[in-house]
Amino acid sequence: MAQVALPVNHDTDAHAIEHDHHVPSAGVSNTKLAMWVFLSSDCLFFGAFITTYLLYRNRNLTGPTPRSLYNIPFTSVTSFILLMSSLTMVLALAAIQRGDHRRFRVWVLATATFGMLFIGGQVFEFTEFYRQGLSLRTNVSGSIFFVATGIHGLHVTIGIIWLLSLWGMSAQGKLGKENSEAVEISGLYWHFVDVVWIVIFAVVYLIPT
């Protein structure tokens, strides 16, 4: 068997051999770093929408405003569901890091299901608002409300598709313990979506004008 000499740093390189990860000079995964850079930029993206809502929520108030139509108990339940999806996501990550694929699939499917319930709640809320006379064109306050929460819903939908893809890969045996970083990165995205909703729920729904 042909062999080649390799320099080994016991702190990091042994891990790299075991998990087949390329360890760059920064000592961290490039993929994970890229996800954090993306999430950092997404803070500015969502910040722009939330700021615009704060600027326009009391202006041009023709017709009903989102605030007059909020169903806080209902939105609190959907917020709770999204918060719990973060718990199931970390439990899915912990399961795959242990090599427990059955539990990983259970938790990741639970996360996707919670996400779908949240999106279902958002669709219901949007429909109710529309029935009561608030649409994208009714007033500026309504426009920015639909755009800001809709963009967040789009992020959640992308996350659901991502999670279901991971579930499918795991079911086909294509997602092993050595690929746990892929799950961690999808988890970072999912938790960020949750964090954004934490801010939206407080600023857009709860804080009094």
Add this chain to the structure above:
Amino acid sequence: MSETITAPATTGEIAPAEHHLLEGASDLEMLPGELHPHPSPFQYVMIAVVLCVITAAEVGAYYLDKSVSKGAITAILVFGAVAKFFIVTGWYMHLKTDAKIFRRFFILGVTGAFFLFTIVLLTLSGLADV
């Protein structure tokens, strides 16, 4: 510290003499970039309980008696949101246990967004209706 070992060039097999090194690595759960072990599933559940309590307090604050000032309600809601933000990013997103470079990048984005949009709000909030 650096030393040299022999490893298979192309086959992916492990030379018997080096088994102890690779077995030692596989016993560790941490991946490159992780400074400390992640929380246990039980700790994750406890964190979720804390998040639920804070959310319940936020919703409760929304329904506080009208005699309570809006400033006090706003302060409670902002504090709750900030607390949940740091709990999720710190423990669920592992910023407390992972390499500091991730934290630095994220803090850069969060503080940048905060200052940028605070300036935007202060500048534009006085403008007349559009």
